[in-house]
Amino acid sequence: MKEHIEVTIYDIADKLNLATSTISRALKDHHSISKKTIEKVKKTAKEMGYRPNNLAASLRSKKTKTIGVLLPTITQPFLSSLISGIEIAAQKAGYNVVIMQSHDSYEQEVILTQSLYNNRVSGIICSLAMETQNTSHFQLFMDNNTPLVFVDRVPKAFNTFRVVIDNYMAGYKATQHLISQGCTRIAHLTAGSEFSIYYERKKGYIDALKEANLPIEEELIIKLKAITYEEAENATNKLLDLKRPPDGMFAPGDILGVSAIQCAKKRGVKVPEELAVIGFNNDPISHIIDPNLSTITHPAEKMGQASAEIILKNLKSSKRDEVKEITFLNTEVLVRESSKRN
Structure with missing residues (x-):
């Protein structure tokens, strides 16, 4: 040869x-x-x-024209759309994107963060792993003046850019919708720590119940170990086994809502008549399930574009922008058959 x-x-x-x-x-x-x-x-x-020879050029400049993206997984439709938004903005500016998955492991996130740093990425966009509570491993980017943006799952106390939705208000709207359909015993599946987006959605759920003078019942709130179909199925079975099972459920992810619907149907529980269900994200699966799943919209692609644009803007300027949070407020309830009683 x-x-x-x-x-x-x-x-x-x-x-x-x-x-x-x-x-x-x-x-x-x-x-x-x-x-x-x-x-x-x-x-x-x-x-x-x-x-x-881009590698040689990057070694001379000590930076590559690459944006590192660190996500819990790429299999969720929401995160796939987020990646699409990042790539649209990055490619337009002549930047490459390298994607890594933590698989919701804190330990893996720490390793991958170091790998991205060692590979001299120009900037990093991250959605935190479910296990992550300590974010000190990201400090090396700040010390090296490398733009860092957290998106969706963001730390509260880390002084850098954040791109999020109003998770509290989204949780409140989802629960309020179920109340408007006549539900009085509303279950909620939650996950993560008190710093997570799921905690904010849970706060919205609780406040909507309080406003409607409905009791907060701990047996109706189940904390999942992971956002998976199997975890939601186990939780739904547990809820339907109660002496007084719920008549509504707010699942903060569409895969969880789909799991709840299928579990209820297997047990002969009618959806929405006996159990009204609402999910979150407006994933493609929410249209396919029968009955179609009511859900909350989540502007994933726009969030991805906004994250990349923050990185690119800061790379162009010798003066870094002041750290700020971009909050997308335009989440809305999409009412479909799984919760429509009225």
Whole structure:
């Protein structure tokens, strides 16, 4: 097998009898080089099979044109849409995106954070793992003046950019909707720590019940170990086994709502007549399940774009923006058959 020899700017310079500095500037469309020379250099480079050495350039500048994205998983439709938004903004600006998954493990998140740092990413966007409570492993980005944005699952006390929705209000709206449909014993599935988005959704749920003078019953609130179909199925069975089972359920994720509907149907519980269910995120699965799942909208792609734009804006400027939180307020209840009683 013939060994491939990498073409360099020195080879192009030899062929065209030009200085290497001229070749380098021409390949970058520098204003000091004539249009004719730029065209000739680029044509020759293409013919010779030249490709720019981005790695060498990044080592010289100590940064790559890469945005690191660290997420709990890429299998959830919400997070897939978030990635899409990040990539749209990054690619438009000529940046690459490298994606890593923590699988909701704090330990894995720490390892991957160090890996992204070692690979000299220009900026990092992160949605925290479910297990994460201590976020000190992100401090190395701040110390290195690398833009850092937390999105969706964000720490409360870390002084950097955050892109979120109003999770409290979304939880309040979801619960208020079930109350408006005549539900009086509303169950809630929750997860994570007191710092998580699920905690905020739970606070909204509790306040909606209080406002309607409905009791807060601890047996109706189940904390899940993970946001999975199986966890929700176990929780739903537990709730339906109660002497007085719930007549409504707020599940803070559509996969949880789908699991609750299918579990109820298996047990002969009618949805929504005996158990009204509302989910969260407006994932594609919410349209497919029978009955269709009521849900809360979540502008994932816009959140991804906003996160990337913060990184790109800060990379362009020598002066860093003041740290701020961008909150998307336009979440709404999408009422479908799974909760529609009136």
